[in-house]
Amino acid sequence: MATDSLPPSAPPRTSPFLTPGSHSSASSLSILHLRRDQHTPVILQPSSSPSDGYIEGPVTNTRFGSFPHSTLINQPWGSQIRASEVDTGSRGRKGWEGKGKKRKRGSDEIADEVRPETEEEVEGTRKAIKTSATGFVHILSPTPELWTSSLPHRTQVVYTPDYSYILHRLRARPGSVIIEAGAGSGSFTHAAARAVFDGYPALSIQDEGIQTNASAEPALPGKQNGKVYSFEFHEQRCTALQSEIKDHGLEGIVELTHRDVCTEGFTISNSPPIHASAIFLDLPAPWLALKHLTRRIRRKSLDPSANPEPTTPLTPNPVLHPSLPIHICTFSPCIEQVTRTISTLRSHGWLDISMVELSAKKIETRRERVGLQEEGLRGVNASAANVEEAVERLREVEGRTRWFHEMEARKEKEQEQERDGAEAKKDGEPDDMVKGEMEKENDTVNGKEKEKYTSKASRLASIASRLPTRKLYKEGRLVHRPEPELKMHTSYLVFAIFPREWSDEDEKEAERVWGGREAADRRGGVEEGGELGGSGGGRKEEKRMSKRQRRKEAKRRKDADGGKVEVDGEKTDVESRGN
Amino acid sequence: MRDLIRPDTFVGLRLPSDAIQVVRVVPNTSISIGKYGSFYANHIIGRPYHLTFEVLDKSDTSPAQSGLRIVSASELYADLRDGEASTPSESNDLGVAEGNSGVEYELVGEDGEVVLRTNRAIIDDSSTQTMTMAQIEALKAECTGSGRDLIQKILGSHIALDQKTAFALAKYTLRKTKKYLRSFTVLPVDVPLLAHWILTDKEPIKIMELREETLALMGSLLNLHCTAIHSEPNGHGSGIGSGRWLLIDETSGLLAASTAEKIGVLNQPKALVPSIVNDEHEQANSDADDTATASHSIAQPFKPPRIHSSSSLAYLNTITVIHANSQPNLSLLKYFEFDHANPSPSHPLCRHLKTLSWLQLLAPEDDLAYTEPDTFPNETIQSWKSGRRGNYYRKRRRWERIKSIVDETRAGGFDGLMIATGMDLATVLHHTVPLLRGGAQVVIYSPTVEPLVEISDYYSLGRRTAFITDPPEPGSMPTEDFPLDPTLLLAATIHTVKCRPWQVLPGRTHPLMTGRGSSEGYIFTATRVLPAEGKIEARGNFKRRRVNDGNGSRGSEIVEQTLEPIGRELGEGDGTNIS
Known part of the structure; x- marks a missing residue:
């Protein structure tokens, strides 16, 4: 793992899993997407870190090319990154320092082409990295899903x-x-x-x-x-x-x-x-x-031996x-x-x-092409697409067979005639005429047949030549099916819940605050009667009164009791403003 | 939030039949649970969730209201103990109120030893149950308790009970219990419960038959998570915030609720007891956002200070919903105390949920709400009557909010896109995929697989290759061959997951006999990527075959990094050094 060579510097300050930022950064994990379901986790290292012999600095090699970390750092997530030309051949050997140089001198041209700035081994050189003609990866910010598939x-x-x-x-x-x-x-x-x-x-x-x-x-x-x-x-x-x-x-x-x-x-x-x-x-x-x-x-x-006292x-x-x-x-x-x-x-x-x-599966989709026009192509079913096509092909085969037999018969006849001719040579001219007619007839038949029944080779050639103009991605029937390898069973999941502890005292307290059964009984009804057993319920009722209701209430009391309650009324107002 | 049952919140009641009923616990009201009776709301307010209550006899103290009794765990499992090695119960440590009814299903307990009994002698006949329907009804009417004695009587009057196998007996008991036991369990209303309830009991079509396990998987695949403020050296610098999730939600708001729950903005900070508040953090968080947005909006003229809190939008952890009608359908959010039409300013969703219509996204100029209302000099405004002034400010506030949402959404850079819609997905993706940042995930739900198969075909390798080799005119998208730009999404995959519940009882463990069929539920996922400029060629195909193919190589082989091993065929790199 690349983690081994991580410099002992400070750990990443934030997690690329949780706050990845918008770009990849050095000393932080990123995931290289090679192919569907094939990911490589890489901790990107700055060029200054030990490079394992690569002149480009730290490099990650994949089957789709080599990627110096300097080409991966500070890229927007999701970027497609081209592979670079990296000399992976010479550096892995023992005593690379000496032998590599020797070898390089021997094959200067190639070396120069691959890494034009080999001579300057220091910092600055590392940025000049030649992009490879083929190969790429995508660089993705790590997610638990990607990590699960690559850990x-x-x-x-x-x-x-x-x-x-x-x-x-x-x-x-x-x-x-x-x-x-x-x-x-x-x-x-x-x-x-x-x-x-x-x-x-x-x-x-x-x-x-x-x-x-x-x-x-x-x-x-x-x-x-x-x-x-x-x-x-x-x-x-x-x-x-x-x-x-x-x-x-x-x-x-x-x-x-x-x-x-x-x-x-x-x-x-x-x-x-x-x-x-x-x-x-x-x-x-x-x-x-x-x-x-x-x-x-x-x-x-x-003392572990002693039982906990009851x-x-x-x-x-x-x-x-x-x-x-x-x-x-x-x-x-x-x-x-x-x-x-x-x-x-x-x-x-x-x-x-x-x-x-749980049973989970992924589903593949593909275009399934069936038909004789697929003959000779890879990974397709080259049988007849429908009855008509089958009949036509059968007719063709039948025709070819018939033609073959006819030809055979004709050949036999010819030979017979030749024999006859040899026998009847003495008889005179007319034979030549017959032979000539026969040949003429043969030629026309052959030509026509050739036109009608192409050879397999020429048929395949014409199928292949037509291929580039076809839009294979929208031909055939779109089908879907589960991926070839299923996880039939992972594990059984047992779930359970432990509610909060609730003692008799808690219940009594809740009853007191919210009005238990007794309170309900005292109230007698359901909706009517604002009086509730317990302070909490009472408080609640008071809260629900709107300002206007309060003012009304205060006024009502004032009307009923005269001056004394005025204070009360004011008090209520103050309270309500406080709310 | 999840500790105690608060007044005026929604709770889920699980009935003996396993059906769930969601009700609002309004203090001082009575809650009916259908044939199982009714109870007084204050009897559960202030108590913990997940407790099981038994509806008590209403005759003993109060004529109108029946009381409740908390059923302890040991009591709940009383009839399951047979066949199990009885372990010393620690449930006494629970401290819950011990039951005093002492009703036991003795018939079950006695049957433990009769294991080999079979059903060969049993004659299928309804006459085995001696009680008639009328008798049971009459019993029910006079029986006032939890229903345990009724069940006991029904079991007792079954004449062939002793012939039943242990399994059959357990099933029979369970069936009668479900029918007649008057108890319920109180569950907190959260997204898992809501999803379960609507799917099984309410209206599955409302949430597009979205299963719980599918919803959970979608969240993971989307990489949904809370984003904390952090310094972002390479940040966009555009001030559009981070932790932004784009939704197309036709599940009545279930997706929005689930997203909000996973990024921590779903529940309103509200305390029953002020000491325990889970959401204080959120409060602090939003305060921080306030300052951020405040500084942002200071430049805007005519913004009275009092408007601030309600109109400012969050900067972190936001959900943007694009809707097809003029108003979004987010009705399920009401179970979380959020009314989209009339949001309470204290609810986090008020600031973290942003909605806009497709018209506002694609042609904001055509939308009246996006055009700036006329501005007036301050003196004019001061001279107006308060009603008109309020109106003026409200209009401006609304416009400011819409404008800021629209502009911010159009600026893109979203961290993920989640879709559940009946609309044509190609058109949806055409407009939304470009709004994602590189590396963001696209997750689409569909109850049936076909729409997703179609979409994944638009992103197939063959199509992408054809697109790269012969790109259509810029600006001509979508074309017939390329309804979507296939280079923008990587690794399109369809997932499906299904949860299979089991019954686990001593000696009677098996998967449930029946389950919900209908829609299976499929998820499409892909990663938004940023294709490299210019032509790019993959590596990993045999050169030999390309020569063989002769007339233009097969599309899928140019770009595809094919499955064939490359190994030494490549001139350079051994392709195995994967770090």
Whole structure:
């Protein structure tokens, strides 16, 4: 990977995934689109960085040509970039420095043609790069989709249809906090980061000296930016993903921890509570992690051997958001895992449990051309397009056969006659006349037949010659069908919801504020009667009164009670203005 | 927003039959849930979402209103425990109000051991249920509770109940439960719920039968995400903002709502309890935008300061909707407290949602709203009556808003285009694709595949090659052969995704027997690219074949970077060094 040679300078300040800007830039990830479904992620490096022996500076070689990074940097996203002439041959060898020079002297002409300014090895030379005659790529800003299709696979990957549906069901939105366990290759990590992103955390940005503004600054206490807490128990994968996160500028948004969540849980020591509202478990045994996701936990005792005393009070779990419903998704390929997970979810009190599987496919479209005019062309069906064409071709074949037989018969006759002629030579002249007539007849027949029945070779030639004038892109029937290789099964998705904790006291309080059953009873009716049990309901009623109504009300009271209530009336007015 | 049920918001009620009903929770009113009865709105206001309530007996305290009881998770799963290894329940930690009815489906519980029973002895006969319809109706009338005892009675009067297999019994119980149990679950109204509800219960045609999983995938493929303010060294500098999404939405606003949700501008910052507000950030964000737009609009004359907040448009994270009628149909936004005809200035969509008609986009001069109203000197305005003055300012405000939207849209540079329309897609794309920035994604939804197949044929490789080899006159587009410029979009692909729900119950796990058919839902995606100037030739085709083809090479082989391996055929580069 190009990431290895990234200079140890500052990490990218912002993520090209989230705020790509309008142009590609140095030290930042971009994706080279080679062909449909074939992408190469490249971290563009400035010419000054180690170039691996290329005189053009860092170069990315693809099967469609070589691309010095200087031709890729600062291009508008989506640009088509031409390949450049790069000498990839000599630099890879051992001791390139010496041998390459020697060789170059031997083949000066070619070398000069390829790189006219070889002599000036320093900075300035690198801009003079010759464009190649053929080959191109498109340079695209990275998206989680492109990354998913091009990332280095370390594990089974969560693909786009799955992760988009999961994030949709998990209600991952800008500002959400999501836990992902089993980060794997990082496909879901990137998609989740995009879904929850709502600004870079202030700290890292200030470090970089970028002008910050209100949206990027969690200045409001208690308000956290959207964040992905990611866990991976495989150390190597974790390290690889961590460096990708850094290279992709996602450091403030994704927090990766190396840990087995099934045994150690999700709590991160020495950091603020996670308060996640969405959880994604891509683990071999997700049910083992669920015990760490209850609303209340017993505080861990320092001595691991001692059982937590039953008297220890349960405290709210810092991993889960205290007031939001928690949405969970587990991702398991086998049905046995699903049944076990669901049974554990039920026993832990998760609600709305459902399981689905997704089947996604891509559809190819093409022009399907059928007909005899396609004979000899590649990749088309050269059978008759319809009955008429078939009959015509059959007639032609039939005719040719008949002609052949006739010719045979004629030849035989000729030979016979010749024999006869030889026998009857003595008889005199008339034979010559007959022979001449026969030949004449033969010629005419041949000519006519030749006209009518062309040989296969000449037919193919005429088909080929007609080809350039045909508009193949609009001929034939437009058809569609699924791509040749389908993903029949990815995994089963189990979803569940953990509602907010709701105690009897909470219920009583809500009843008091909003008027529970008792209040309703006291009211007796539905719509009539403004009196409501509880201050909240009363406040509400008051609010709904318009200014005019209030004035009227005040006047009514004034009329009824005389001077004393005037104060009241004024007071109401003041209040209403305050509103 | 998602923590507690607020007064005057829409909520979804999931009934035992799995049908969803969306209602507005107006305080002090009664909410009817059809045959399941009715309840008093204040009984759910201020409570958390996702709880299940049981409609209680109305006879015991109040004659008019029935109360509600929160059903705990352990109770909900009571009839599922058989066959499962009973795990120590942690649901007590939940702290929800424990149920006191104690009604259990004992018949189910007892049947656990009778596994091998089959249905060979069962005679299909409706006489097995001894209760008649009239009897059940009568029972229903006198039964006032949640309906559990009624279900119990119905089960009890089934004479062949003991012959049923465990599976059949479970099914029978479930069926009766769905029919007679009087309970409901309160769900927050968000885009996933809304999409689900309209598709299954309301009017699928209104949203073009857009499935949830399709909607989710569209968002991902579009690379929809929130954009935070950042310094952009290579920025457009045109002041048109970033994070701009262009929509053609004929799904009554579902696409707009989904987009808004994913970029974080859908929900109004409003607090029931002032301490927990999810949207404070958004408030801050819009304040920041205000300053940005304010400085932008200072130059405009006759702009009274009080107009500022309502007329200024957001700069970041905006949605632009192009509509075919004079007014857009965004009726579904009402479920998010947004009325397009009469937007409340505090709603984020008021500033982040911009709409314009096709006429305004293509020929703004022909639209009256785009022509500047007459201006008057300040003194004249001051001399007017307040009504006329208000009118004058309102007109100017409207014009300013429309003009700024139209100009900004025509300037292009959008980050993505999402389309769901019945219009001819070729004409839509012809006018909208050029408005996208390079690298932006185009996503089109269609309930049927044919329109998308047609479009992807317009962007086929063969057509693009023909276009490049022999481009039509500039300005003559669209031509018959090229309804769209095939060089502007790359990698046109059609996706389809389908979600298959499963039933997961102990020992009875299988995909659901029936599901929604009708439209499958297809998505077209492509990437907007900027073609290089001049002729460009691809690499990767065998030279040999080109010679063979003789008379002009096959179109698709010039530009296409063909599937054949190139390897050593190329003079240079080994084509394998992919970094």
